[in-house]
Amino acid sequence: MDWIDxxxxxxxxxxxxxxxxxxxxxRWKRQVGFWSMLVSNLLWMAWxxxxxxxxxxxxxxxxxxxxxxxxxNNEAKAPATA
Numbered sequence: 001m002d003w004i005d006x007x008x009x010x011x012x013x014x015x016x017x018x019x020x021x022x023x024x025x026x027r028w029k030r031q032v033g034f035w036s037m038l039v040s041n042l043l044w045m046a047w048x049x050x051x052x053x054x055x056x057x058x059x060x061x062x063x064x065x066x067x068x069x070x071x072x073n074n075e076a077k078a079p080a081t082a
Contacts, residue, residue, distance in 0.1 A: 004050045011043035027074060034071035038064055 014036055021033030041064035048056035 002050070004047060007043055007047040007050075011040050011047060014040040014043060022070075030074050031071060034067050034074065037067045038071075041067065 018033045018036030018040055021029045021036060024030050024033065041060045044060045045057050045064075048054070048060065
């Protein structure tokens with residue numbers, strides 16, 4: 001078994017942590033969430049590429065673009081809270 005086969009587990013954990021932080025009302029926590037989600041997108045893409053899960057790779061590319069957009073909007077428009 002390749003080491004990359006185990007990559008899905010840290011990808012899952014980072015996705016859950018990122019989703020938790022994105023739900024915060026505090027801007028810096030949301031920013032951490034968006035960056036966490038971007039890391040998880042990269043992990044899922046690597047795992048999907050290795051496994052030949054092309055639909056997953058395509059989905060993660062799209063979700064990464066949404067996370068970049070959301071992180072920019074969070075930084076530019078949201079008022080700082082606590």
